[in-house]
Amino acid sequence: MSSRLPTIERGVRLTLAAAVLIASLMITSLSAAPRLITTVEGISEYRLDNGLTVLLMPDASRPTTTINVTYLVGSRHEGVGETGMAHLLEHMLFYGTENHQDIKAEISERGGFANGTTWYDRTNYFQTLPAGEENLEWALRMEADRMVNSIIAETDLDSEMTVVRNEFEIGENSPFRVLMQRVMATAYLWHGYGRSTIGARSDVENVPIERLQAFYRRYYQPDNAILILSGGFDVDSALALIEQYFGVIDRPSRDGDQQLWPSYTREPVQDGEREVTVRRSGENQLLMLAWHVPSALHEDYAAISVLSHILGDMPSGRLHKALVEAELATRVASFSPALGEPSLLLTYSQSPLDVDLSDVEQATLATIDDLIDNPPDEAAVQRAISALSNGIEQTLNDSNRVGIQLSEWAAAGDWRLMFLHRDRIESVDVADVLRVARTYLTRDNRTLGRFIPDDQPQRAEIPTAPDPGTLLSGYAGRDDRATGEAFDPTPDNIAGRLIEFQLGNGAKVALLPKRTRGERVEGSLVLRMGSLETLSGKAPIPSLSASMLMRGTESLDRQAIEDRINDLQSSLSISGRNDGLVAAAISSRRNQLDELLALLESLLKQPRFDPSELDELIRQSLASIDQASDDPGAVASRSLSRHLQEVPVEHPAYITDFGQARARLEAITASDLATYHAGHYGLGSQATLTFVGDFDPQALREVLESRFGDWESPVAFERIDSVPPAPDPVLLEQQLDDKANAVMLARFPFEMNDEHPDAPALTLASHLIGGGFLNSRLSRRIRDQEGLSYSVSGGFGIGPIDTDASFFAFAAFAPENRERLLAVFDEEMRKLVDEGFTPEEVEAGRTGFLRQLELRRASDAGLVTLLSNGLYLGRSIHYQTEFEQAIEAVSREEINAAVRRHLDPAGLSTVIAGDFTLDD
Secondary structure: OHHHOOOOOHHHHHHHHHHHHHHHHHHHHHOOOOEEEEEEOOEEEEEOOOOOEEEEEEOOOOOEEEEEEEEOOOHHHOOOOOOOHHHHHHHHHHHOOOOOOOHHHHHHHOOOEEEEEEOOOOEEEEEEEEOOHHHHHHHHHHHHHHHHHOOOOHHHHHHHHHHHHHHHHHHHOOHHHHHHHHHHHHHOOOOHHHOOOOOOHHHHHHOOHHHHHHHHHHHOOHHHEEEEEEEOOOHHHHHHHHHHHOOOOOOOOOOHHHOOOOOOOOOOOOOOOEOOOOOOOOOOEEEEEEEEEOOOOOOHHHHHHHHHHHHHOOOOOHHHHHHHOOOOOOEEEEEOOOOOOOEEEEEEEEEOOOOOHHHHHHHHHHHHHHHHHOOOOHHHHHHHHHHHHHHHHHHHOOHHHHHHHHHHHHHHOOOOHHHHHHHHHHOOOHHHHHHHHHHHOOHHHEEOOOOOOOOOOOOOOOOOOOOHHHHOOOOOOOOOOOOOOOOOOOHHHHHHHOEEEEOOOOOEEEEEEOOOHHHEEEEEEEEEOOOHHHHOOOOOHHHHHHHHHHHEEOOOEHHHHHHHHHHOOOEEEEEEOOOOEEEEEEEEEHHHHHHHHHHHHHHHHOEOOOHHHHHHHHHHHHHHHHHHOOOHHHHHHHHHHHHHOOOOOOOOOOOOOHHHHHHHHHOOOHHHHHHHHHHHOOEOOOOEEEEEEOOOHHHHHHHHHHHHOOOEOOOOOOOOOOOOOOOOOEEEEEEOOOOOOEEEEEEEEEEOOOOOOOHHHHHHHHHHHHOOOOOOHHHHHHHHHOOOOOOEEEEEEOOOOOOEEEEEEEEEEOHHHHHHHHHHHHHHHHHHHHHOOOHHHHHHHHHHHHHHHHHOOOOHHHHHHHHHHHHHHOOOOHHHHHHHHHHHHOOHHHHHHHHHHHOOHHHOEEEEEEOOOOOO
C-alpha cells in the first residue's frame, strides 16, 4: 500500500493506517468464529459461516507448516469449450492480486516452496513455509486475497497460455499419458472423467478471458473450498487468523450463473467391449485395459483396491507372473483412481517391440479369467492389505503428505473417507475380492473393445455413490497417534543431541534421537567400495549388483522381502553407482527398526543373485534404455555428457551411447555380480550410518555394532577423483521424430569446489538464475515474459571435494520456438555477465534462499542426508551455518564479479533434442 502513496505525509499515513486497522477489527468482530464440526485421529474440522471448511492437523515436531487450499472444481466440471479451464486457471492464480503482485517471489523470499495441481474433482494450491506466525499470517492473508481478488488479465493469459501449451506438448511425448487419455476418453462416453485435465489444445489457445473470469468467480468461493493446515502451528492463533482473513469474505449468492449444480451426468451401462489404438513414434509397446467400477465412497472400492494390488504388484501380482516372468512384458501395473463418482480399474503393461502384442493381450485376458476361476488365497489378500495399509500408515505419520492426501479424499466427498477407506481395506477378505472381480471385470464392461453382437451381454451395474454425510455420520476413527516433540533444527540444537562414534571396522555413525510423529525413524547406510583399479571395466556391474539386492537373499525371495517390509510398516530401498557407492534408505518405527536392520543385513551380506531375477531386471533396463533413446531430455543429457567427457571407455564414469549401454547389459551374468559382491562389499572407514528419529541411542548402537561392526570390505576404498573437462563450445541438434516437445541443455565446465572463496557467491547466484519457486532470472524471462517454456532452470553445480564444477541450464520448449528460445537464452546469459544482478534481485533472492537452506534441516530425511554427508566429509553441522553466513554476507558486487570470472557464455556447449522437421 505504501508504495502506491509516495507523496502522503507521515501523519496522514499513520491516520490512514489507523483507520484501516479499526475497520479491520470491526469487520473481524462481525464474523463468527470457526465452528468445530468433528475431530478424527488428531485432525479437526471447522466451518465458517461463509461455508469455508477448515481442517487443522497440528504437528509440533514439524518446523514447517503446509497450507493447502483446495477448490472443488476440476476437469469434470468443465463444459463445452471449457476443457483445460480449471488447469489454466490454476496457472493464472500465481499472477497475483493488487496486494500480492508477485506471489512466486513472495513465497521464494520466505524460503518456501509451492505448487498447484488440477485433477478430475479438484484444484489445489499448497505451499510449505518455515513454521512461525509471521509466515502463517502472510500465507493465510495471501490465500484469502487470491480466493476472490485474483487478477485474471488477458495479457497474463496470452503469456501463460503458451506455457500451458508447452506443458501439453510435454505430455504428448509420454506414450503412457497419451494412451491413458485415449482409454479414459473411450471408456467414458459422457462423463467429465473422460476429459484430460490438460484440456483440448484449441480450448487452451482460444478461451476468451471473460469466460475464464466467469469460471473463476463461480468456483473460487469460500463455500466451494477447503483450507488445510498441517505441520507446526498454534491452533488458537491459526483459527484467529483464519477468522480474520477468510471469515470476512461474503458467502456468495448461489443463483443465476453462480449456481453450483450437483453433478448429474452418469455413464450408461457399457454394452460391449471398446477399443482404441494410438499410433505414434516410440520404442516400447503398451497395453492398457479399463473396467468401470464404483466411486471411492462405495464399500466395494476397498476390495477393488486390493484386487488392483493382486493384479498389478511386482513381483507378486498375477500380471507380473503371466507377462513379465513369461518375457511378454517388462513392466506391469494396476490402479484405480480414488474419485468421487464412478471410476475405472486400469491395468497396464509395457513390452519390447519384438513381442507380439496380440500375445500380450491374450495372456492378459487369460490372467483376468483365471483370477475368477482360481481366486487368490488368504495369503495373497493379506499381502495386498499389508502393502496398502503400510502406504496409508506412512502417509498418516507425515504431516506434510497427509495434508495433501486429505484434499484428495475431501474432493472425493469427505476427508474422513481416508480413514474409512483404511478401515475398509483391513476388513477385505477373499470372498470380497472374488465378488468384485466377478461383478466388474466382465467382457462387456471392458475398454479394449470391439463391437460384437451378443444375445447374452455381460453387463455391470455401477452403484451410485452414497451420500458422504450419511455414510460418515458419527464416524470417530481411532485413537490419536503418537505426536512428536517441537524440535528446532538449529545447528546448536542438532549438535547438542548428536551422538557420533565409529564401529569396529571404522565405519562412521551419527545418531540424532528425538520424538517424532508416529514414532518414526529415518536412516541411511552408505557403503563406499573399490578403487579406479578394481572398478575399471566393471560398469554396469557395480550399480546392477545394488539393484539386485532387493530381489532375493539366501533365505528370502523377492516377494518375501517385500512382504516383510510391509509387515514392518516400513520402507527400504537400495541403490548403487558404478563408482562403488551403495546407499540404503530406511524409514521405520521405533519398535520395528531392529527387525528392519536385520533384514537389511541379510540383503547386503547374503544376496541370491537369482539368474531369473537378473534376466527380468536386464529386460526392464533394456526397455528403459529404449524409452530413453526416444525421449528428448534423455537424449540431450546423454549427448551433452558424451560431448564433454574426457575419460577412457573403461573408466567407471564413462558415458556410453545407447547401443553400448545395451551391449554392456546383455553381457552381464549372475556370476559376474556374485564375484563383484564377494570382492567388494563391506564397510570401511569411509562408510557412514546415520539415523534421525525416535529410538534408544544406546540400544541402536549395540545393534549396529553387532550387525555391521565386523563386516569389512575386502579391498581398500580409494576415491576416484574427477576434474572438469575443457570447455568445448558447440550447438548439437538431435532429431527425434514425432515429438511435440523439445529440450535444451547447456553446460559450461570450470574448476572450483565449495572451499573456493567464490563458492558462496556462485551458490547464491545459482538460486537467482534458476532456483526459487518459478521466480528466477531464467523463469521470469523465458517462462513468464516470453511464454516459451513450461519448465526452465539453471545454475552452478559446485561439489565439496572435486573441482569439477559447471554452469548448466535446461528448458523444455515447442520445436517451432527453437530459434527464439536460443536467442533469448543467449541474451540472458550475456546480460547476466555484462550487467549482473540488481540490488532488488539479490536481497529478495538471498532471503528466500537462506530460508530454503534452513528447511534442509527441517525434515528428518533431509537431516539424515546432511549428517551423512558431514560424516564422510569430516564436517560438523556448524559447517553449513558458516557457509550460510558467508552467503548472507556476500555483496551484490562480489556476486556479479564471481559470475564474470567463472562463466563465459561463449564457452557454453548446448544440445537441443526434438522434432525439428518443417511441414511442407
